[in-house]
Amino acid sequence: MAAGLVISAPASGVGKTTLTLALARAWRHRGLNVQCFKSGPDYIDPAFHAAATGRASVNVDSWAMDRGTIAHLVSRGVDADVVLAEGSMGLFDGVAARGVSGTGATADIAEMLGWPVVLVIDPSGQAQTAAAIAAGLRDYRPGLKLAGVVLNRVASPRHENLVRHALNEAGIAVFGALPRHAEISLPKRHLGLVQAEEQAEIGKLIDEAARFVAEHVDLDAVLRSAASWSPQPAVNGLNVTPPGQRIALARDAAFSFVYPHMLEAWRAAGAEISTFSPLADEAPDASADVCWLPGGYPELHAGKIAAHARFRSGLRAFAETRPVHGECGGYMALGTALTDADGVRHEMAGLLGLETSFAKRRMHLGYRLAELAAPMPGHRPGARLRGHEFHYSTIIAQPDMPLAVVHDATGAVIAETGSRRGHATGTFFHLIAEDR
Incomplete structure (x- = not known):
């Protein structure tokens, strides 16, 4: 039976992809089979997931897909030990009008699958306010479970201690804190990250991210926070007709x-x-x-x-x-x-x-x-x-x-x-x- 988690954040650009890739590769180094998904319409990130795990990743999207299609797609994680869904933008960010099964928000997928959320929080320029943001995300939508947070780009041990104390006071688990580390920054261009297949050193970069995250994050605690999950049989597969033979x-x-x-x-x-x-x-x-x-x-x-x-x-x-x-x-x-x-x-x-x-x-x-x-x-x-x-x-x-x-x-x-x-x-x- 797989353990499912959603990696999300309050906003874009906080470090969701880096953490997802690092966790996937670190657990893979421990001998676990890891399956990734991308919540939302980003077509670049799945290739990075595949590079980190050795398994193909696909998008799941609550605005464009019905529950049967999403169930069909995530069923590929049946033989995995850990299943990670990386979110898009902020946890609740979607469109105003509901689509097929939701608004396209990462929270839709987390609630639909029953997977807890690990938040990536960048507390740059703030301290205790980071706890208020995390608590607000935790309480905004009933039925959603917050597993805990990983702090990213902390400025100093003192800064980390201030944020940790506030999060502990709010009853929110802190799985780890990552100092700034330029060596694992993923290059970008106007439509997002430079594609994985264009980066000859992507394997080394993911390995370095895994090493760095394993040094600063309690991987065992993150894994324990995941929900035991086995995919439900999908009533429908994909409603797709090939354009030709x-x-x-x-x-x-x-x-x-x-x-x-x-x-x-x-x-x-x-x-x-x-x-x-x-x-x-x-x-x-x-x-x-x-x-x-x-x-x-x-x-x-x-x-x-x-x-x-x-x-x-x-x-x-x-x-x-x-x-x-x-x-x-x-x-x-x-x-x-x-x-x-x-x-x-x-x-x-x-x-x-x-x-x-x-x-x-x-x-x-x-x-x-x-x-x-x-x-x-x-x-x-x-x-x-x-x-x-x-x-x-x-x-x-x-x-x-x-x-x-x-x-x-x-x-x-x-x-x-x-x-x-x-x-x-x-x-x-x-x-x-x-x-x-």
Whole structure:
């Protein structure tokens, strides 16, 4: 029987990912099997979890997924000794309007699974107030259990003692306190952490984090605080139809943002996936019956993509007879042109009329509910798709027929409708699930 815990915090940027990776690797060093999950729509963290544990991690999301889907996904932890769900943003942060089974908050997942929460608290610039914050999080939502806290970035032993005393007075367990330690800082860029596969030294960094956390945190006490858990049988699996029988999937540093549970669902339904690299000037597999370009960082590689004639001509030839779909960065690459951060305009594949600019930066972030006006690979007209959008690029032109009517989580209609032309379709949102 596994022991389940949720790692959360009062806010983003406090150290949830670092602690999750460190605990997972430290327990793995002790011979335990550790399974990680990511609560919420972040598509970068699961790759770090896999690097730390040696087991694939997937997202669980209460706004986009029903309870049956979440139960199906977490059931992969049945053979693990420890199961860790890393939260997004702050513990209760989600959207105002309820989605399929919740608001997208980490607290939804903790309550749904019955797992206690370990809070990462950064008391920089405060002392006793950190205890008030922890107590407020503990008491905010009945039914949620706080296991205890790990303090991060404490300034000095005196600072630690002040915070510990206040937490003890509030009846909150302190599992450990981490001094500032620059050597385990994970590098970031505009969409979050630099991807795990781009960091050659990621294994060493996680090992150092595990060593550091084991030195300052009572790992046994954290483990004892976990809830004994065995997954309940899922009534439903994933409601996912593969976009084709044989899928050509773009996969490299420019095109890598695809949810792991989607790929697993495609394979479970019998689809075959062949990968190709646009950055290596590779064309999609000519034997595939659909091509899928995930999101990623085309804005960082626009010059190379524009110069790779084999990739672009191969993609165009593919689209003459078979469907091609792009998500976010993949959508941008299917367009006419992309202007990079320096203001240089680069020609893209030209399968759609979309033109975007990274020089005119504006953050687009949030859940999306799309009702398809036309088919896209794997989904019929009228299908209601739930996804998440996160990018800084601005639409300069979007002249093609809209693919969908797209709403944000409040129900407001947004301009990022996606596009369709011939066999090509694209969206700015990353698909998470289809409503049943």
